[in-house]
Amino acid sequence: MLKKVILRTIVLWGAGAAMALQAAPENRPNILWIFSDDHSIQTIGSYGGRLQKLNPTPNLDRIAKEGMRFDRCYVGNSICAPSRATLLTGKHSHLHGKIDNQGGFNHNQQQFQKILQKNGYQTAMIGKIHLNGKMQGFDHWEVLPGQGDYYQPNFISGKGMYTEEGYVTDIITDKALKWLDSGRDKDKPFMVMIHHKAAHRSWMPALRHVGMYENLFIPEPDSLFDDYATRGVAAHSATMTIRDEMRLESDLKLYTPKSWEKYEAEKKKMIAAGKPFPPAGGWEFGAYFRMTPEQRKVWDDAREASNQKILAKGEAWLKTPEGVKWRYQRYMKDYLGCIASLDENIGRVLDYLAESGLDKNTIVMYSSDQGFYMGEHGWFDKRFMYEESFRTPLIAYWPGHIKPGSVNTDLVQNIDFAETFLDLAGAPVPDDMQGRSLVPLLAGKTPKDWRESLYYHYYEYPAIHNVRRHEGVFNGRFKLIRFYGKGVPNGEEWELFDIEKDPEEMNNVYGNPEYTAKIAELKKELQRLREVYEVPEDTSGE
Numbered sequence: 340m341l342k343k344v345i346l347r348t349i350v351l352w353g354a355g356a357a358m359a360l361q362a363a364p365e366n367r368p369n370i371l372w373i374f375s376d377d378h379s380i381q382t383i384g385s386y387g388g389r390l391q392k393l394n395p396t397p398n399l400d401r402i403a404k405e406g407m408r409f410d411r412c413y414v415g416n417s418i419c420a421p422s423r424a425t426l427l428t429g430k431h432s433h434l435h436g437k438i439d440n441q442g443g444f445n446h447n448q449q450q451f452q453k454i455l456q457k458n459g460y461q462t463a464m465i466g467k468i469h470l471n472g473k474m475q476g477f478d479h480w481e482v483l484p485g486q487g488d489y490y491q492p493n494f495i496s497g498k499g500m501y502t503e504e505g506y507v508t509d510i511i512t513d514k515a516l517k518w519l520d521s522g523r524d525k526d527k528p529f530m531v532m533i534h535h536k537a538a539h540r541s542w543m544p545a546l547r548h549v550g551m552y553e554n555l556f557i558p559e560p561d562s563l564f565d566d567y568a569t570r571g572v573a574a575h576s577a578t579m580t581i582r583d584e585m586r587l588e589s590d591l592k593l594y595t596p597k598s599w600e601k602y603e604a605e606k607k608k609m610i611a612a613g614k615p616f617p618p619a620g621g622w623e624f625g626a627y628f629r630m631t632p633e634q635r636k637v638w639d640d641a642r643e644a645s646n647q648k649i650l651a652k653g654e655a656w657l658k659t660p661e662g663v664k665w666r667y668q669r670y671m672k673d674y675l676g677c678i679a680s681l682d683e684n685i686g687r688v689l690d691y692l693a694e695s696g697l698d699k700n701t702i703v704m705y706s707s708d709q710g711f712y713m714g715e716h717g718w719f720d721k722r723f724m725y726e727e728s729f730r731t732p733l734i735a736y737w738p739g740h741i742k743p744g745s746v747n748t749d750l751v752q753n754i755d756f757a758e759t760f761l762d763l764a765g766a767p768v769p770d771d772m773q774g775r776s777l778v779p780l781l782a783g784k785t786p787k788d789w790r791e792s793l794y795y796h797y798y799e800y801p802a803i804h805n806v807r808r809h810e811g812v813f814n815g816r817f818k819l820i821r822f823y824g825k826g827v828p829n830g831e832e833w834e835l836f837d838i839e840k841d842p843e844e845m846n847n848v849y850g851n852p853e854y855t856a857k858i859a860e861l862k863k864e865l866q867r868l869r870e871v872y873e874v875p876e877d878t879s880g881e
C-alpha cells in the first residue's frame with residue numbers, strides 16, 4: 340500500500356521565485372548525503388554560537404550560505420544505531436525495533452534505499468552505519484564494523500573484512516569519490532551516503548590537525564559547572580561529565596607511568612586469551628595502538644609540552660575547577676580537530692561535484708546522527724532530550740534549486756529524511772513511514788498543516804553514561820520530559836522547560852503552579868503523539 344503517489348516534482352528556485360517542475364525521469368536528481376557521528380550544532384560556524392569565531396567549518400558554512408540551513412531539526416532518540424535505523428526506515432525506534440545500541444537490526448524490513456533501487460537509482464553506503472549484518476538495497480556498500488577506528492580502520496563489504504591504511508575520514512571520502520567516478524552505472528541517477536566516524540569519542544584528529552588548536556583558547560559554555568539544581572535524578576546521576584568520566588588516556592591523551600603499567604597488563608591478558616592485538620575499536624588503548632609508531636610520534640609530540648606541565652600538577656589537580664577547565668580545552672581541541680578533517684573532506688566532495696559537472700543535478704544534504712554536549716551541563720556525550728543532543732544539524736545545498744541563504748525554522752525530525760529522499764526521486768512512499776517529505780520546505784513552501792510538535796523517546800538504560808529512559812514532547816517553545824522506569828524514584832519524574840525564556844535548560848519549571856495549564860496541554864499532546872506514532876503502552880522499562 341502506498342501512502343501517496345508522488346509526482347516527480349523537483350523544486351526549482353530561480354528568477355526570484357520558487358516554482359515546481361514536473362521532471363522527466365532522466366532529470367531525476369542525484370542525492371549525495373553526508374552524515375557524521377555526534378556532530379554538535381555548536382561546532383558548525385553557520386549555526387552561530389560561542390565557537391563560531393574559531394571558524395571550525397568553512398565548507399559546511401559555504402553550503403549553508405548558498406543553500407538552506409534547518410534550525411529546528413531534531414532526532415527521535417539521541418543515540419547512534421537507533422538514529423541510523425530511523426534514517427533508513429523513516430520510523431521511530433519502537434517500530435523499526437532498534438531502540439538502543441545493544442539489540443540487532445532487522446535488515447529485511449522496509450528501507451528507503453530498497454525503494455530507490457527498485458525505482459532505478461544506483462545506491463551506495465560508505466562508512467559508519469552501526470547496524471551489524473549485511474546491508475540491503477545498496478548496489479555498493481563498505482561499512483565500518485561497529486564504531487570503527489580512526490586509524491587503520493577495518494571495513495566490511497559483501498566480500499568480508501579488510502583493513503585500510505590511513506585516517507578514516509580521508510579513506511571514507513576516497514572510497515566515495517572512487518565509486519562516484521568509476522564504480523557506478525552512469526546511466527542511472529545515484530543516491531550515495533557518505534557516513535563519517537568523526538567526531539565520535541575518542542576524538543582522534545588526523546595527524547595534520549592534531550596541534551591545530553593547541554595555542555587557542557576555546558570559549559567555555561556558561562553551564563560548565565552546572566549543579567543540576569531544579570532537575571531530577573536523571574541529570575544528577577548521568578555519568579558523562581568532563582570532570583569525572585573523561586578517561587585520562589584515551590579521551591584526554593594524557594599518559595602517566597601508571598597508564599603504561601595498566602596497558603601492559605591488559606595487553607598481556609589479551610594476548611594470553613588469543614585475542615587480536617591491537618584490537619579493533621572499543622578498548623581504551625586499542626585506538627592508540629592502531630597508529631603506527633611514526634603516527635604515534637606525531638600525535639605525542641604535538642601534546643608533549645602541555646602534557647608535561649599538567650602532569651607536574653599531579654592527578655588530583657585534574658578534578659579541581661582549573662583541572663576541569665583544562666580537560667574541557669583538551670576535549671574541545673581534539674573534537675574540533677576531527678571536525679577539521681570532516682569539513683576538509685566535505686570540501687573535496689564539493690570540488691569533485693563541481694569539476695565533474697555533477698553539481699547541476701545533485702542535491703547535497705548534511706546531517707549527523709544526533710547532537711553532542713560541548714561541555715554544556717558539564718557534559719560530553721548525548722542521549723538526553725535537552726537541546727544540545729536532541730537537535731541535530733541539517734543543511735541542504737542545490738544551486739539553482741534551493742534559494743541561497745535560506746533558513747528554515749519548522750519542526751523537522753530524522754523520521755523525515757527517508758521520505759525526503761523518496762520524494763526527490765519521485766519514488767513511492769510506503770504507508771508505514773512516519774515522517775514527512777521536506778521537499779516543499781526546500782522550496783520555501785511549508786504546508787499549512789505542518790507538524791507543531793515532536794515526539795522523543797530514549798531507551799538505553801541501564802547502559803554506559805547511565806541516562807534514565809525518557810520520552811517527551813516539544814512544541815518549539817515548551818519541552819515536557821517524562822523520565823521513567825528503573826532508576827527513577829517512584830518510577831516516574833517530569834521536567835518542563837520554557838526554551839524561549841531558558842534556552843540553556845537550567846530551570847525545570849515542572850513544579851511551578853504557573854504552568855499547570857501548560858503541563859496539562861502538553862500531556863495531552865504527548866498522548867496524542869503516542870497514538871499517532873503507535874507507541875506501545877508498556878513503557879515501564881522493566
Ligand code: SGN
Nearest residue numbers: 418419420440540541621720803804
Ligand atoms: C561508546 C563510547 C560512549 C558512547 C557510546 C555510544 N565510549 O561506548 O561514550 O556513548 O559509544 O555512542 S568509547 O570510549 O568506547 O568511545 S554512539 O554514537 O555509538 O551512540
Ligand code: CA
Nearest residue numbers: 376377419708
Ligand atoms: Ca552518534
